Amino acid sequence: MQSLHQRATQLKAQPDEDRTHAQIIADLFVARLTGQITATHTPIALNIVISAEALLGDGSDADEPAEVVPMYGGAGGPIPASVARNLLACAPEMGTRVRRLFADTDQLVAMESTSRTFDGLLRQFITLRDRTCRTPWCNAPIRHHDHITPDHAGGPTSTLNGQGLCAACNQLKEEPGWHHKVLHHYDLDPHDVEITSPAGQTTHSRAPDPPGLLPPEPTWVLESPGHWVLTA
Numbered sequence: 001m002q003s004l005h006q007r008a009t010q011l012k013a014q015p016d017e018d019r020t021h022a023q024i025i026a027d028l029f030v031a032r033l034t035g036q037i038t039a040t041h042t043p044i045a046l047n048i049v050i051s052a053e054a055l056l057g058d059g060s061d062a063d064e065p066a067e068v069v070p071m072y073g074g075a076g077g078p079i080p081a082s083v084a085r086n087l088l089a090c091a092p093e094m095g096t097r098v099r100r101l102f103a104d105t106d107q108l109v110a111m112e113s114t115s116r117t118f119d120g121l122l123r124q125f126i127t128l129r130d131r132t133c134r135t136p137w138c139n140a141p142i143r144h145h146d147h148i149t150p151d152h153a154g155g156p157t158s159t160l161n162g163q164g165l166c167a168a169c170n171q172l173k174e175e176p177g178w179h180h181k182v183l184h185h186y187d188l189d190p191h192d193v194e195i196t197s198p199a200g201q202t203t204h205s206r207a208p209d210p211p212g213l214l215p216p217e218p219t220w221v222l223e224s225p226g227h228w229v230l231t232a
Helices: 002-012 021-034 052-056 081-089 120-130 167-173
Strands: 066-068 077-079 144-147 162-165 179-182 192-196 202-206 219-224 227-231
Touching (some): 066 081, 120 162
Antiparallel strands (some): 144 162, 179 192, 192 202
16 A cells, blocks of 8 residues: 555656546556556456357357356346347457356256365356256355265265355255255256255255256156155
8 A cells, every 4th residue: 555655646746647646546556456557458257158059149049048147146147149249249359268168058067176165167167057046946146155965974076066055045054954965966967956854845956957948847746655846
């Protein structure tokens, strides 16, 4: 701060300087932090999940909506495919980075980690896959990335054993009587989690489909006499 104040005082003394002392400090801070002279040239990250057909504007799926996915909370949601394409092309001088997240048109590819915490690209992947809290009917922004089978019980830190939850649902998950269980073991299967409450009620949490795919119709499945499970 002392260095910023000293430099701002020198610049403010120039006859053609019309910014306030505080404005000069703010501009100097941005320049030193980002390496850019003006904030308009500072790169930003905007995560957009979009099908290849919609991205390329090809075929009957060219108008399928894309989805903006916030990484640390905040606003997100579907946007028209044309808006997504314009966002990708609006700043050619800065360049656009496209990360391929689809192994085929149905599922996202898998990523593994040697850490016991979900961070870096693994954290981003789970956020992009789950989009909102995985607890059925919650739909709150993702705040925590946690193990389905706990780390202390031998659960790996992987896309298969990871899910995005809001803070309240993640804390509730640790209460006695709550159980979360992964229902599939193949990367290309839909990511499905079985949630059992202390009262014995069971629901399934399925990751949302990528843009351009129709979600399956919810159905009731008889797992045992008198025990029905709603799947979606």
